[in-house]
Amino acid sequence: xxxxxxxxxxxxxxxxxxxxxxxxxxxxxxxxxxxxxxxxxxxxxxxxxxxxxxxxxxxxxxxxxxxxxxxxxxxxxxxxxxxxxxxxxxxxxxxxxxxxxxxxxxxxxxxxxxxxxxxxxxxxxxxxxxxxxxxxxxxxxxxxxxxxxxxxxxxxxxxxxxxxxxxxxxxxxxxxxxxxxxxxxxxxxxxxxxxxxxxxxxxxx
Numbered sequence: 564x565x566x567x568x569x570x571x572x573x574x575x576x577x578x579x580x581x582x583x584x585x586x587x588x589x590x591x592x593x594x595x596x597x598x599x600x601x602x603x604x605x606x607x608x609x610x611x612x613x614x615x616x617x618x619x620x621x622x623x624x625x626x627x628x629x630x631x632x633x634x635x636x637x638x639x640x641x642x643x644x645x646x647x648x649x650x651x652x653x654x655x656x657x658x659x660x661x662x663x664x665x666x667x668x669x670x671x672x673x674x675x676x677x678x679x680x681x682x683x684x685x686x687x688x689x690x691x692x693x694x695x696x697x698x699x700x701x702x703x704x705x706x707x708x709x710x711x712x713x714x715x716x717x718x719x720x721x722x723x724x725x726x727x728x729x730x731x732x733x734x735x736x737x738x739x740x741x742x743x744x745x746x747x748x749x750x751x752x753x754x755x756x757x758x759x760x761x762x763x764x765x766x767x768x
Contacts, residue, residue, distance in 0.1 A: 597658050605651075621638070649705065664698050682740065685733075685736040686702075701736070
């Protein structure tokens with residue numbers, strides 16, 4: 564694993580631990596809500612589509628010799644198996660630890676404040692008392708997904724591979740957290756552009 568990537572991980576984790584002081588009151592995350600959240604993140608059509616897009620990108624950029632369309636279902640199946648392992652561990656362990664890993668808006672003002680909040684909370688969860696803390700179920704879920712992927716690919720589990728899996732997961736969670744924070748703004752900008760286009764062609768006054 565490149566030392567620069569490890570340095571980046573240590574920096575963001577340390578920064579998050581120092582920066583996070585906020586506490587928030589959140590609604591109870593009971594088992595029924597966890598089950599619905601688990602089903603959405605694992606099997607919903609939009610999540611399945613996003614997984615297909617991610618797999619297509621990884622498939623195209625893979626260094627493996629076989630990057631034909633015939634091998635894509637195998638790659639997609641492996642990615643789906645890893646997702647099931649991750650979300651199942653988050654569901655079970657998160658429930659036992661009473662963690663709430665759902666993304667929630669920062670309610671802060673200013674792009675920089677919101678971006679920093681999203682980045683530093685990407686690997687955080689709230690406990691039963693509403694305090695922010697490391698999302699232990701997410702850490703365990705990353706290891707579970709990696710173990711399933713290594714088993715499918717028949718690859719040895721080494722320290723370097725585990726570190727690389729956590730680095731990739733860190734970057735993915737940061738991306739997901741930022742997108743969740745700014746999703747309402749992105750939708751509002753998109754709808755505004757669509758309305759202007761409709762007006763331009765005379766379809767809407």
